[in-house]
Structures are given as structure tokens and as C-alpha cells.
Amino acid sequence: MEKKTKYCPFCGNEIDSAYLNCPICGKSQYSVMEIKPKHKKKNMLLAVFLSLLFTGLGQAYLRQWFRGLAFIISAFSIVLFLGPYLTDEEIMIVGVFFGILSAIDAYFLAKKINQSSV
Secondary structure, three states: OOOOEEEOOOOOOEEEOOOOEOOOOOOEOOOOOOOOOOOOOOOHHHHHHHHHHOOOHHHHHOOOHHHHHHHHHHHHHHHHHHHHHOOHHHHHHHHHHHHHHHHHHHHHHHHHHHHHOO
């Protein structure tokens, strides 16, 4: 009976097909299709857009629930406590500031998630 062999996808050496790890390079022989990424890639522009649309929504899209909630609570708390002392224009500036801050955070968070899923 003939011995079944295969080629290691990492080093290219011919090895016994029963090996779980390549004896030459030591890499696992599970097929690339069997290895699933930790996280599904996320759309960075969508995360930024959602954060600009509503503070913290981009973080929620990225499944960072507490981080998104922290942005929402922070923005509303500042408006609630400082609202009586601020004009409508100043409240709008605070809202825009938190929206931009949330969008920047969502961009870098999506970038980090996408790099870790490769």
C-alpha cells in the first residue's frame, strides 16, 4: 500500500498526510479554510459614518457596547449638567465635538479589529 503524502503549505516540503504538524517547519497542517478569523472584518467608513450620525453608534456597530455607551453617557451628561450655563450654539459645539471624537475612536477601533482578524 502506498503511503499518502502532501505538501506543507508553509515550507513546501513533502510530508506524510497523517502529520498534524510539519516535521520540517513545525507549522500546523490544518487547512487555511478550517482556521476561522477571530473577528469578521468591519467597514471603517461605516463605523465613522455611524459615529458622526449618532455619538457611540460606530462603537456599537463594532460590538464595543460599553465604549459606545460611555460616549453617549459622556455627551449627554455634559449637556445635561452644563446645559443651563451654555447657549444653544455652545451645546451644538459640544455635540459636534463628541461626534468627531467618537468617529475618530471608531476609525482606529475598526482598524485594530481588522488587523487582528488577518
